[in-house]
Amino acid sequence: MFKSLKIALISVCGFLLLYLGAIWVWASFSSPVLIREALLTSRAVILLPEQQSVLLKIEDPVFFEHYGLNLSNGQGLTTITSALARDVFLYGHRLDGVSGVMQSFYRAVFDCCKTMDIGRDVMALVLNRQVTKHEQLNLLLSTSYLGRKDGKSVIGFDRAAMVYYNKSLGDLSLQEFSGVVAMVAAPTYYHPINNPEIHAQRTARIINIANGLCEPNGLLDLTYEHC
Template sequence: MRWRRVLLLLTILILAYLALAGAWAWTVLDEALATRPVADTAPLSARQTAILLRVEDPTFFEHAGLSIAPGQGVATISSALARDVFLGSGRLDGMNGAVQRFYRGVFNCCKRIDLGRDVMTLVLNSRMSKRDQLTRYVATVYMGTHEGQQVNGLAPAARNYLGKPLEATNEAEFVKLVAMIKAPNQYHPVRGPEALAQRVARIEALLAGRCTPSGWFDTEFKDCVP
């Protein structure tokens, strides 16, 4: 029947799309990393690492790049990093650059259903150690804007929003930074202090074990009533 032929063709096209994404990502990873150098690195303490992962990626050290753990949501640290490395502002040259522009356009159009980034995430996770992923994520995660300038990385965020080095932050201050990550311009210490304070309270309840995420998509921690 005609619909079966259409379905078969669609399946073949999707598989080809994903195969190209994986092969391309494997080939260009080193070049893509070179276009996104990491300058401002600041190692986290064991407690800071535990807080960050509990909120942003509970099974980070166990999963292969993707996860459906409660409270995870659609993005892992690995997938956020893959988006930044492969589809961010870094520009590749030649044919690799043309493929990058294509996948960037697809992702910008259909990011919630685009499986291309998921394949790129699996490639990145297989090629980069978890520790290296975490170091790069901490140094590059988007943290909103401050005085008209984009802030990337937890260390610059600590200096801009808290007025101190990241290593000098206490636990409450670090939780405030982690609380911003989900939507840094919404949970902004200057433009949205009330929303930020509410999210911080929910995260503190989560960390204290007074509540748990209600499902995969519960990144707001709805049962963690302040």
């Protein structure tokens, strides 16, 4: 029985290595087209240093140090890079031919098993090798979905600032900017107009973390309820 379990374990590990290796090859081959299309759809969005500090403190504390993957308290299982990899490789430009078939397959696997599938993490490593950190940050700022207003999607931090606060991004107070950051995790639930009390609570918690008054309670603490 032990021998059978050993063989099964080796088989599973071998299959997993082949699966991840295939993703690496596909992502590396497809990345020039997918990354180019993603960068073409982005626009320049400038953050003030103090705004960038708040954003990274919440979304990816060691963003400029890691290679695409990291496990920091309060970050969950997703870095900025891995979130972008998901959008660029799986939900961005649609590929044709064999590459398109593989893209559809990997997208279906992720949709089915996103909490267990580490294929996206391989894509994040590929993305990080080919897109600078500043380009990644700009992609996040210009392409993030931040809720809906008057039946229209709000895409990008600069547009969220105008839609929800009637200000340019650079003119937001840190509290207002924290209100935009508060929406990133769940734009519908933390909507400042539809759920103002819930949004205000999360904004206050983000400000406490940004000011060093509180720390996330472990890797998977994304709500900061103790703050």
